[in-house]
Amino acid sequence: MFSVTITSYIAPAAAGSGIPEVRAYLNGVDAPDIFSTSTLLVKIVGCIAAVSSSLHVGKAGPMVHVGACIAALFDNERLHKYHLTGKWLKYLNNDRDRRDLVTCGASAGVAAAFRSPLGGVLFALESLSSWWRSSLLWRAFFTTAVVAIVLRELIDVCIRGKCGLFGKGGLIMFDVTSTTIVYHLVDLPLVILLGVIGGILGSLYNFLMEKVLKIYKDINEKGIGYRLVLAGAISLITSCLLFALPWFASCQPCPDSTKEGCQRIGRTGNFKNFQCPSNYYNDLASLFFSTNDDSIRNLYSSGSHELFDQYSIIISFLVSYFLGIVSYGVVAPAGLFVPIILTGAIYGRCVGMLMGSRSSLDHGLYAVLGSASFLGGTMRMTVSVCVIILELTNNLLLLPLVMLVLLISKTVADSFSGNIYDLILQLKGIPYLKGHTEPYMRQLTVSGVAMGPLRIFNGVEKVSNIVHVLETTGHHGFPVIDEPPFSSTPVLFGLVLRSHLIVLLKKRDFLPTCRLTSAGITKAYSSDDFAKKSSGKGDRIEDIELSEEEMEMFIDLHPFTNTSPFTVVETMSLAKALILFREVGLRHLLVVPKTSSRSPVVGILTRHDFMPEHIFGLHPLLMKGRWKKLKFEGSPFVRYFRGLLLGSANNSVSSEF
Amino acid sequence: MFSVTITSYIAPAAAGSGIPEVRAYLNGVDAPDIFSTSTLLVKIVGCIAAVSSSLHVGKAGPMVHVGACIAALFDNERLHKYHLTGKWLKYLNNDRDRRDLVTCGASAGVAAAFRSPLGGVLFALESLSSWWRSSLLWRAFFTTAVVAIVLRELIDVCIRGKCGLFGKGGLIMFDVTSTTIVYHLVDLPLVILLGVIGGILGSLYNFLMEKVLKIYKDINEKGIGYRLVLAGAISLITSCLLFALPWFASCQPCPDSTKEGCQRIGRTGNFKNFQCPSNYYNDLASLFFSTNDDSIRNLYSSGSHELFDQYSIIISFLVSYFLGIVSYGVVAPAGLFVPIILTGAIYGRCVGMLMGSRSSLDHGLYAVLGSASFLGGTMRMTVSVCVIILELTNNLLLLPLVMLVLLISKTVADSFSGNIYDLILQLKGIPYLKGHTEPYMRQLTVSGVAMGPLRIFNGVEKVSNIVHVLETTGHHGFPVIDEPPFSSTPVLFGLVLRSHLIVLLKKRDFLPTCRLTSAGITKAYSSDDFAKKSSGKGDRIEDIELSEEEMEMFIDLHPFTNTSPFTVVETMSLAKALILFREVGLRHLLVVPKTSSRSPVVGILTRHDFMPEHIFGLHPLLMKGRWKKLKFEGSPFVRYFRGLLLGSANNSVSSEF
CATH class of the missing domain: 3.10.580 (CBS-domain)
Incomplete structure (x- = not known):
């Protein structure tokens, strides 16, 4: 509630994960205040408050936003204020260099959050950036290399001294290389199944998340009081679930391997005894009351078939899935990444347990693949998630399986719904310019929309x-x-x-x-x-x-x-104009007449003119025709089958060149 | 010579590494026959012949070309011939989809060559592709995932059965994780030095390579006889060096660790005894007469300070550097990658030995970093090389150091000369359209070049x-x-x-x-x-x-x-027109007049109109003015200092948006 209060009063732009806003900024939409100093401070403090309250939210998304904010601080105006001037600063005077800097900042955020420098670069490339140049790859890479080296040195320092949990892997770093992981061709069908179900669960997650966010949006708009009540209610539900459910779980003897023994809640340590006698632990409580990072590490660890009870895993999956959906909409800095990884890991363990002895795969490997498939199903990233998981687990032999599972879950989920960031952008009403053209745009000329x-x-x-x-x-x-x-x-x-x-x-x-x-x-x-x-x-x-x-x-x-403004002739198809607008990164595109008898300019196209809402407002018939935009239909299942039918129409745009 | 013969008679397009040609194709230049069936066959056979003749050439580049050729086989016309038709085939009818397919094929080639699926994707992204979309990332990723899984299964099969060297890592796969590699802040200056020298050596390599290729070009154009003589001469020099130099090296006792003992030349095994008595080995012969992959593995292996003599390493570095430069220009399928990695690894060991006990770093780590710095200095790739090296060494803890060394060597080398593929493209006279605009282009309007x-x-x-x-x-x-x-x-x-x-x-x-x-x-x-x-x-x-x-x-x-052709007004600056041309991927750009009194079209711009050679032909004054193109000057050192002076002018183009 503290987090909600500061977010509402000081910097409303700090709410949520921040990744959609960074994405929109890199697409060319300057949302107000997303990179102001107050947003930065609220994001840091609010995120710490939200995560430490045991709310089921992550810290990776806010860290990306924090990275982008810090990059945006290198702003000419602000530097002028502090009498920092110099010749090189003038390169920051234009949009493109600022975008590049923000991209680098965001990659640094990902790199810091996951200790994954390559993952950071690829995340920025795949999910954040709308334009990408070779030199930007190189700059982002430099940024994350610095992050990696600084992190490495800090860890070195912290292992010797006392830095709290930091040196011990307060950031996620799973070492599951202790045993060599073995898998064979016979395991492939199972891995495929894991991917398919992960994709379905992921798209369902997005679907439910969208519904919940719509309801929350109405509540949050009513005022600060409503926001606090909502946040309180979610906290209460979270606390009730976390404290009530472990009572139903059975006690298990402490494994010998752990050095710390089984701890009470509140201490560090992987096994919590909760209501159990000493030397016993409650597996559900161990999952709930560890930090998310510790839980994920436990789930990923290999050779631990016996640690968790089947029912505990299923219950914790349901709780994690449910809390993930209801917690994000709170008006506080809150990420999506870690809850999704956790939920996915539990889902993977679930599948592993249900398969029992029929599969020879390690349950830790199931958890890793479960995370991958759930990430693929919700976020729809492939390469970056793959690299992040690899860098987290430090085991390159997992690569083929992780890739396969990601590809399958993404393909399955793509047939049902859009990715979670797109849904959030759409809910926020941000005019995000997509990279591809829609089929109906070929039916229109630019003069038809430049009204x-x-x-x-x-x-x-x-x-x-x-x-x-x-x-x-x-x-x-x-x-x-x-x-x-x-x-x-x-x-x-x-x-x-x-x-x-x-x-x-x-x-x-x-x-x-x-x-x-x-x-x-x-x-x-x-x-x-x-x-x-x-x-x-x-x-x-x-x-x-x-x-x-x-x-x-x-x-x-x-x-x-x-x-030298860019111009198009009024008879040019909207699809082609969009390609020009998007690829060159324009804000204004002048429409000139075909014949010279009239005024030399007949219209001006901006980002808003390419938005489907605008186009359908002008041409309502398009919605009813064959080129109906699929997004406007109800059920995702209907969409799926229509998508199959219209697949060819969608693809044929690409033959323009 | 067999390889030169088949290349010259059957498919001249198969000569060289093929990466520059694939790059040019993806940039929009259709060189004749680069993807024909005969090129594919000659590339495979010729590459096997060239590599197995102990010529100092690699197989990675040809594998990339082979991958691209196989992708290009899925050509509508060719499929029609074999009565393979189908609705989905019509997506292959346009340039863009064909380019995508070729990109995927090339990534598959890299992935197969290095067993590095992520490296393949990143290589295609960083070095090959001129346009990149999110969906292409996803397709390339899928392709390399399939490659990784197939490779994995084949290795599984081969370890059980007998597939020659394949299952034993005939492709490169170095496992240097046996010991944990330790490094600290005090090692950083040394690593930086390694990067700086690697950058200088790399750009010198490019410079010499360019000179040698120019000479070879003249020779090769004189006819097949000259080509054969050249190839014979290079083979002879290579053989002389390889067989003569080990006589000067001292014999060392066989290490106990090796299972196979020290072998005669011609057998597999890492240690060759050459002229030495049994149970002794000749370190120079061991480097020369192993396959390149084995040599690299030996150099990368940790805890092997004593294996190589200081003078042997220095001699082998000089030989490898020299042979790398003189071997590439042969008219045969020959790659650059593996020789550069090998030379870099030897260079790294050199530095390690020269440092002696003053540094605590492992010599195997030196070799890895040496490879990275030399690759960065010649090829100027960062992220992809980093990932390839990581996947080769399977050790993510190396990441920060590898990144640092790559960044430094690339920065240093960039100040001296262009990357090696650009040099080769320029020598071949291929109109490669660069991604960035040159300063002098802002001084010109499109009507000034559309002649x-x-x-x-x-x-x-x-x-x-x-x-x-x-x-x-x-x-x-x-x-x-x-x-x-x-x-x-x-x-x-x-x-x-x-x-x-x-x-x-x-x-x-x-x-x-x-x-x-x-x-x-x-x-x-x-x-x-x-x-x-x-x-x-x-x-x-x-x-x-x-x-x-x-x-x-x-x-x-x-x-x-x-x-709906894309048009620009005649007064538009050439720099902006180039951005449009490049980003949208055009082949023709119509120039329309500003006033309507004249003909409705005044010119047409094609790729050739944006080439510096064409522009300087029309406007010779530009070359003498302040906006002089730096490429046209002699010494790389002069260029370097002028580059520093004109840095601001170069950068200010980016503020156009």
Whole structure:
């Protein structure tokens, strides 16, 4: 509840895992405040509070967000404030370099959370980034290498001194290499089955999570009181389940191997005796009251067939599955990763126990494969999850099986529903631009969606006009057109940004008459003036007050206009325009007419024009036609079979090139 | 010489490693015959011959090419020939899906060569592919997972039965986990030094390789006789060195640990006694006469400080470095990877020996780090090399050190010269389109490079005109313009491809007069008619013979024209046009005029227009100006310092967005 309070009052943007927001940022959506200092602090403190309250949430997601926040701190404006300037800093003035930096920060977060430097790079590549260049791979790799070396040194220091749980593997690091793991071709069907069921469980998890999040969203919007009640209720349910259920579990004698013996709750140690006599342990309590990391390590350890009772494992699976779904929606920093790994590991053990002696595979291996299949079913990542699991278990011989299980569970789950981050983004209403085009987009031309009144400026424009347009619209870019007397016919000169116009208005360097400005005008401005402000920090048009006299003056926009905007002809198919928009990473795409008889610009496309909601709003018939967007139908099962039928239509877009 | 003979006579495209060609193909350059069946066969047979002749060449590169060839076999045309048809096959009809398939094949090749499934995926991502999508990651991952599982099963089978060297690790698989490797902060300076020297050695290697390849190119072009003499000379030099030098090495007593004892040359086993008495071995001969894989395994093995003499290691380093440079240029399938790993490993041991007791690091670890630094210095790959080395050594604890060494050596080498594949591509004259823009491109507009006579077709065009244009130019795409009476003013209708025009001419479905065709005309064609033929297999205009009468008839091009070509305005900067061209993966980019007074198209940009050679040909002043292209200067050292000076100019392009 402390965590919910600080999140609600100080930084609402810190709620949740943060991975969807980082993903959206790297896709080009600047959500307000996601990288502010207060978000960073609340994320760290709130995450510690939430995780240590035994709430069934993880810390990996918040660590990714923290990494991204720290990267975003290297912001020109903020560095200026602290008198940190330098020539190299100017590279951080543009969106692309900032995105790169945030990508590196997020990889560092993953690398730190899992002690998995390669996993961090691949996670960023597979799940976070929308654009990827070879040099970014190299930078992200450098970042995670530094993380790995620092971690390694800290562990070295901590093993000698006293750093609490840190040196002992407070971060996850499972060593299951003690025994060589053996598997053969006959085990493959079982592994495939594990993958299939994991995929189904994973997509069901996503489906239920979506429903629960929708309900929570309504509750959370009602105010801070409701949020606290919700958080309290979830905590209460969690506590009740954790403390009540172990009473029903049987006591088992302590294994000899453990050095620490069986401990009471609250102490460190893997085996908790709970209500049992000393030298006995309660297996359910051992699972519930260890830290998540310890539980996962226990589940992954090999040669431990006898440690857990069959019913305890099934009960803990149900509890973990249920709590994972209900806990995430709390307005507090909370990750999804660790609960999913834990639930998956328990699921794997379940399958192992149900198979009993019919399978020769180790139960620890079942747990690893269970985690993989559940991760594949919910998060739909393949390579990165595979590498993370490998780096966690430090056993490369597992690779083929882990790969197989991930592929199967992802394929199965993909037929039912989208991945969990997409669902969360959609619930938050963030206009995330997908990488692929939808079939119905081939039926439309760009002129069919670029609707709405177009605001155009002349090369030399009256100040009052600019102010009026900026005040009455929310657009961020405006086409600039040269008309007589500056050119013989109206021609498109370029695109001017709202933020640049505001800089010009603030400067008040206006012209008394409608004429071209002198060539030296640009010397009055430095490139810093036009540097992109960090999200939400730019000046607004309302803050600028101009006199009547100034309003009647003119600005020559020519020196401040981007003269090479990307353009498409109005008859171009929407699918192709989307490819251009997405691949080149645009924010504005000008639509020019096919014939020259009309105005030189007929529209402007932004991210919102490519959103399915917008397109279906303009063309409701598309929803009813053959090219119906599958997402708008009810049951995932119906979707599945329609998906099979329409598979060919989906794929044929790729033959455009 | 057998290998050179079959390569020269049957498939010249099979010469070399094949990785540069695969890279160029994935960049959009279809070199003739690189994926033909004869290339595949020659590559396999020739590679076996070249490697088994003790030539200092590798098999990894050819395996990548073989993988790509096998993937390219799934070609629609070829499958048709064998009556393999099916609905899913139509996805292979377009360039993008074929590229994806080839990428997967190449990853499978790497995965098989190094038994490194993740390394395969990352290699394809980092070094081969020019465009990358999330779904491709997932497909490549699936391919390498299958490779890993099949390999695993074959090894299982071979350990029981008799498969020669295969089950024993004929492919590389080093197990150096026997001892835990310890390193501390004090070892870091040494590791950094190792990286710096590795980077310098690597870039020197590239530099010398480029010179040698230029000389060889001249020799090889003179004919098959010269090629055979060259190959014979290199073989002779190799044999002389390998058989002569061990005579100067001292004999050492056989280690007790080895089961097989010290063997004569020609037998398997790690220690060769050469001229030494039995129970003694010659360390230089042991390095030279083992297979490369065995040598690398010996060098990587830990706790083996005493196995090799200091002078033997230095001599073998020099020999390996020299032979690596002179062997690659032979006209035979030959890889670069394994020689570089071996040379790097020996280099690492060298440094380890020179440090002597001043360093506590294991010499096996030195060898691993030496390989990493030399790979980083020559190939400039980071993540993939790191993963391959990790999967080879099966020891994740090495990760931080390997990463560090790779980063340093790559950074150092990057300041001197380009990576080895780029150099080879440049020597072959392949127009490889780089991912980044050069500073001078911002100074130019697209109209400044889109030169040459533009050939335009009318919407309804006379057959004789089409034939004439196709015969007199080599262009692959032509703008189609609608003029009166089909439109009020001339408008750009779209872009028609040469290959489609040839299909139309072959069909002879002409119109007697200049009018629009009926709507049903497209029914006469199936999509297969316009499917892209595999490289070099399409019909040529010379093969089509038309009568006088037919030449006077017309074709309505409207139904066969791409009506949504990507266009740029003539004033757009070349840098931005390149971004569009590269990111969207275009082959033709139409240049439209800014004002509508002239023809609706003023030029067409293709890959060649973006090549530095073309641009400097048109604008020689650029070479002399401040934006001088650094590549055109002599010494790598001069380049280095100019690179430092111009660093800011290079980077500022990235602030375009």
